[in-house]
Amino acid sequence: MSFKDSKKHTTLCVVDVVGTERISPNIIRVTLGGDQLQQLPNHGFDHWFRLFLPQEQGETSFDLPNRIDTIGYLKYLRMPSATRPHLRNYTVREFRPQARELDIDFVVHGDEGIATRWVQRTKQGDTVALLDQGRGYDFEPDTTYHLLAGDETALPAIAGILRDLPRDATGLALIEIPDPADAQPVDAPTGVQLRWLARESPARPGATALAAVQAWTTDTPATVSAYFAGEQNLPTTARRHLVDAGVPKRRITFTGYWKLGRSH
Ligand SMILES: Cc1cc2nc3c(=O)[nH]c(=O)nc-3n(C[C@H](O)[C@H](O)[C@H](O)COP(=O)(O)OP(=O)(O)OC[C@H]3O[C@@H](n4cnc5c(N)ncnc54)[C@H](O)[C@@H]3O)c2cc1C
Incomplete structure (x- = not known):
């Protein structure tokens, strides 16, 4: 799916x-x-x-x-x-x-x-x-590392993925929020680190999470699965970073949830 x-x-x-x-x-x-x-x-x-x-x-x-x-x-x-x-x-x-x-x-x-x-x-x-409409995150069964990133509109999606991943999953989840008080209790596998990133004002929504993705590196790109969602620029640019890092395109789920300055 x-x-x-x-x-x-x-x-x-x-x-x-x-x-x-x-x-x-x-x-x-x-x-x-x-x-x-x-x-x-x-x-x-x-x-x-x-x-x-x-x-x-x-x-x-x-x-x-x-x-x-x-x-x-x-x-x-x-x-x-x-x-x-x-x-x-x-x-x-x-x-x-x-x-x-x-x-x-x-x-x-x-x-x-x-x-x-x-x-x-x-x-x-x-x-x-x-x-x-079903679910979007389609990860491969051989995944050894999940990289999830999004802005506040993707908080429900990332929280749901963390709740439903196998309990022995490992990885990193990056959720950018406008205010530190927007963080929520999330049930995540112990091997997945969850980082709440307060938006640096007046940065473009998604830019703080994107910077964290761009700072991320891996020695095992072939078994990474990734999920990027939020303001359009975050998922598309984050995907490019992962492709450059050697992660196969089919292992990257990405979608623009909204676009700055444009109504749905
Ligand atoms: C698969 C999917 C799942 C989603 N799940 C959620 C969810 O669970 N919760 C959630 O809040 N959103 C979610 N979104 C995003 C949501 O659909 C959009 O934010 C939508 O544009 C909001 O509609 P609106 O009528 O408020 O604004 P629109 O009429 O679409 O846009 C009006 C203006 O507001 C701006 N805008 C839209 N959204 C935001 C925002 N979040 N912050 C700042 N400016 C914005 C637009 O750029 C535009 O200028 C999801 C989107 C997708 C594709």
Whole structure:
């Protein structure tokens, strides 16, 4: 399973907001709940999904395609704009299938953005929909070292990967956060070092984690697996560094979660 397989997943769940909590200076945790979560496969790791958010005013239709391939996306675009939900991408922070509850950690980044505005005003009982996209991190079974790096938007993904890696895994996880108080308790294998990197203000988001990746070297590039996510420049430049260090391209999972100055 990897980012390449995301279009194969077809579970669409219409759910309600159960609660919200600002868990740290820049992160609001939203708990979603509902019977339709019974159908959601639990992929673990960096399990992500398409999130359909309501219009700021008026009615929203959640009669959505259950696949975002070319045809599904066209169907979505053909919905009347007045009732079409907004579409963004998010990660499962924690899934509790028995309780039919799922947490999402939203980074709050001002009010320029539909999702960041929504999370600051949403309340219990609001409806959203999520479309399963599977997991992205696809590491080889012979991996001897995991290198994971991301900004605060990738915190849920890296925390999920650390939670679900084999307990004897070894490696290094680098998570850049805007404020030291955004660090969270994470269940990581004892052999994986987790470093929280407070962003050096006024650096570009991702630049601090990127510098740490660029300082990293290895004697065994052939058995490294890597995962890079966050503001576009971090994953793409980090990947180039690893390729130069001899890590085979197929062993590097990388994806731009967002792009500075550009709406989704
Ligand atoms: C697979 C995947 C999983 C993701 N998981 C998560 C997750 O669990 N939690 C999470 O918070 N995000 C996550 N993201 C990132 C999230 O989808 C983007 O940050 C998204 O752009 C937010 O939408 P918006 O409507 O708030 O802003 P947009 O309308 O997309 O953008 C508006 C403006 O805000 C800027 N912007 C967007 N995001 C940020 C940011 N984080 N910090 C500063 N400026 C920003 C844009 O550059 C643009 O100028 C994920 C992305 C992907 C692809």
